[in-house]
Amino acid sequence: MKELRGKAVADSITEYAAKNAEMLKEKGIMPKLAVIRVGARPDDIAYERGIIKRFGSAGVEHEVFELSEDCTQDDLNSCFDRVNSDSSIHGILMFRPLPKHLSDEHMKRTIDPNKDIDGMGYVNQAALYSGDKNAFAPCTAKAVMEILDYYDIPTTGKRVTVVGRSLVIGRPIALLLISADATVTVCHRKTADLVSELKKADIIVAAAGEPKMITSDMIGDGQIIIDVGMNLDEEGKLCGDVDYENAAPKADVITPVPGGVGAVTTSVLLRSTIEGALRSANG
Amino acid sequence: MKELRGKAVADSITEYAAKNAEMLKEKGIMPKLAVIRVGARPDDIAYERGIIKRFGSAGVEHEVFELSEDCTQDDLNSCFDRVNSDSSIHGILMFRPLPKHLSDEHMKRTIDPNKDIDGMGYVNQAALYSGDKNAFAPCTAKAVMEILDYYDIPTTGKRVTVVGRSLVIGRPIALLLISADATVTVCHRKTADLVSELKKADIIVAAAGEPKMITSDMIGDGQIIIDVGMNLDEEGKLCGDVDYENAAPKADVITPVPGGVGAVTTSVLLRSTIEGALRSANG
Numbered sequence: 334m335k336e337l338r339g340k341a342v343a344d345s346i347t348e349y350a351a352k353n354a355e356m357l358k359e360k361g362i363m364p365k366l367a368v369i370r371v372g373a374r375p376d377d378i379a380y381e382r383g384i385i386k387r388f389g390s391a392g393v394e395h396e397v398f399e400l401s402e403d404c405t406q407d408d409l410n411s412c413f414d415r416v417n418s419d420s421s422i423h424g425i426l427m428f429r430p431l432p433k434h435l436s437d438e439h440m441k442r443t444i445d446p447n448k449d450i451d452g453m454g455y456v457n458q459a460a461l462y463s464g465d466k467n468a469f470a471p472c473t474a475k476a477v478m479e480i481l482d483y484y485d486i487p488t489t490g491k492r493v494t495v496v497g498r499s500l501v502i503g504r505p506i507a508l509l510l511i512s513a514d515a516t517v518t519v520c521h522r523k524t525a526d527l528v529s530e531l532k533k534a535d536i537i538v539a540a541a542g543e544p545k546m547i548t549s550d551m552i553g554d555g556q557i558i559i560d561v562g563m564n565l566d567e568e569g570k571l572c573g574d575v576d577y578e579n580a581a582p583k584a585d586v587i588t589p590v591p592g593g594v595g596a597v598t599t600s601v602l603l604r605s606t607i608e609g610a611l612r613s614a615n616g
Numbered sequence: 617m618k619e620l621r622g623k624a625v626a627d628s629i630t631e632y633a634a635k636n637a638e639m640l641k642e643k644g645i646m647p648k649l650a651v652i653r654v655g656a657r658p659d660d661i662a663y664e665r666g667i668i669k670r671f672g673s674a675g676v677e678h679e680v681f682e683l684s685e686d687c688t689q690d691d692l693n694s695c696f697d698r699v700n701s702d703s704s705i706h707g708i709l710m711f712r713p714l715p716k717h718l719s720d721e722h723m724k725r726t727i728d729p730n731k732d733i734d735g736m737g738y739v740n741q742a743a744l745y746s747g748d749k750n751a752f753a754p755c756t757a758k759a760v761m762e763i764l765d766y767y768d769i770p771t772t773g774k775r776v777t778v779v780g781r782s783l784v785i786g787r788p789i790a791l792l793l794i795s796a797d798a799t800v801t802v803c804h805r806k807t808a809d810l811v812s813e814l815k816k817a818d819i820i821v822a823a824a825g826e827p828k829m830i831t832s833d834m835i836g837d838g839q840i841i842i843d844v845g846m847n848l849d850e851e852g853k854l855c856g857d858v859d860y861e862n863a864a865p866k867a868d869v870i871t872p873v874p875g876g877v878g879a880v881t882t883s884v885l886l887r888s889t890i891e892g893a894l895r896s897a898n899g
Contacts (some may be wrong), residue, residue: 441742456725458745459739459742459745462745462787463741463787490806498747500746504747508787511787514806516804516807517801517802518799518802523773
């Protein structure tokens with residue numbers, strides 16, 4: 334069994350992004366990410382901290398637009414409109430879910446597709462659905478593809494079982510994998526025989542959001558396992574959807590949690606911001 | 617083996633739509649479909665003829681906007697804009713593919729989501745991708761769901777193998793089935809072992825566009841087979857993706873071609889036009 338660690342992937346992507354950022358700066362373009370945050374949920378703050386660190390290490394700018402948790406829809410929309418029309422900003426990330434009294438509909442309908450680096454808006458969702466290779470997909474889904482790519486794991490003709498059908502990861506990763514010529518099966522809570530769907534897979538992508546739900550007896554021998562889960566176990570420790578200690582020995586290769594997919598996400602966000610800046614420079 | 621004929625499904629949908637159309641007319645709303653056709657491809661003309669007949673039988677209006685094959689992008693866009701902003705029109709169908717010098721980008725970006733009854737635009741594509749039950753899906757994909765529904769074929773927890781990943785049918789039907797709680801596997805040209813994916817299925821949806829490619833030896837016993845193919849065989853006769861004479865005896869139930877899914881499509885278009893009119897009446 335070999336562990337597929339995210340750090341090497343993230344470093345490689347960051348290096349590539351930093352080079353492109355240098356090139357853009359020489360042309361007078363300073364790539365910049367805008368983060369829109371309503372309130373201060375601990376998850377958002379933690380992710381934001383990771384972004385600040387990653388972007389700092391690549392010498393790429395970011396700006397956080399913070400709104401109070403009780404802001405109005407108008408407050409949010411006008412903040413968003415300002416950021417969306419600001420030509421010095423090349424990527425926009427809006428933390429979600431928003432507080433219940435707020436809607437992201439205006440954002441999804443109006444976001445500049447070239448700045449929509451986390452694939453939140455309708456145009457990029459439709460492009461991803463359509464198999465358009467230029468679509469910005471949600472960064473976590475893209476991170477899975479980056480890991481497969483970095484570790485030279487082919488997808489063409491491979492049987493991939495995706496566990497989970499969420500909009501954040503299950504659906505986008507399924508569509509990315511279909512476009513990457515994999516034979517994709519999407520499983521979820523209502524799947525009648527999850528074990529047989531798991532055992533037949535060449536590659537398992539676990540994205541159910543259920544701590545340690547995939548155990549050794551549910552998988553086959555020598556599989557490729559990508560664990561997208563980010564859960565807390567009974568002891569409050571971060572864990573994946575795969576029961577790592579129990580299942581990992583059976584796998585050919587597996588991503589750990591923490592240190593796997595999660596470690597790649599901010600680097601994908603960085604590279605997509607640079608890509609956004611390149612698009613605005615070219616168009 | 618039982619044949620699932622489309623006519624009964626189409627009649628039932630048409631009856632329902634005609635009732636709703638009556639109700640709308642009493643409120644002073646005359647439901648109306650706009651068909652935008654560039655040139656006169658035989659496929660488009662044939663489909664148009666089916667639409668005219670179906671809408672006529674339900675007493676629902678339609679209008680064909682015909683442009684010459686060498687019209688400009690401006691001609692097409694301004695025709696589209698007129699139709700899109702005309703409050704007496706409740707549904708829009710634009711025949712595609714367009715001639716090569718024309719793009720459907722403007723339409724996809726600007727079509728009123730409530731008039732986009734064939735799910736062509738970005739907003740409905742994104743809604744379908746997101747699992748939004750109010751999304752207008754492409755009528756052929758919707759027709760498959762209508763057949764399953766009419767014949768009381770449950771999808772929850774069932775293993776469905778979809779052959780084909782096109783934007784017109786493979787992808788939308790996969791997403792509709794995922795939202796309908798099926799465990800969906802999407803196969804295509806690069807699938808390594810199509811036979812095993814077919815044999816394990818409870819339901820097969822054939823949407824590859826390859827005449828008679830699915831033969832008796834490739835399927836299991838007692839399956840539910842929905843054939844979305846519309847191909848011409850060596851003799852120039854209409855046939856499906858399933859080799860019907862050879863494979864049908866093994867199936868539990870199967871849709872014939874012609875007379876199956878294709879027979880339902882225009883009734884779905886009709887019902888969606890009425891739904892569009894209802895939305896505009898309520899909004």
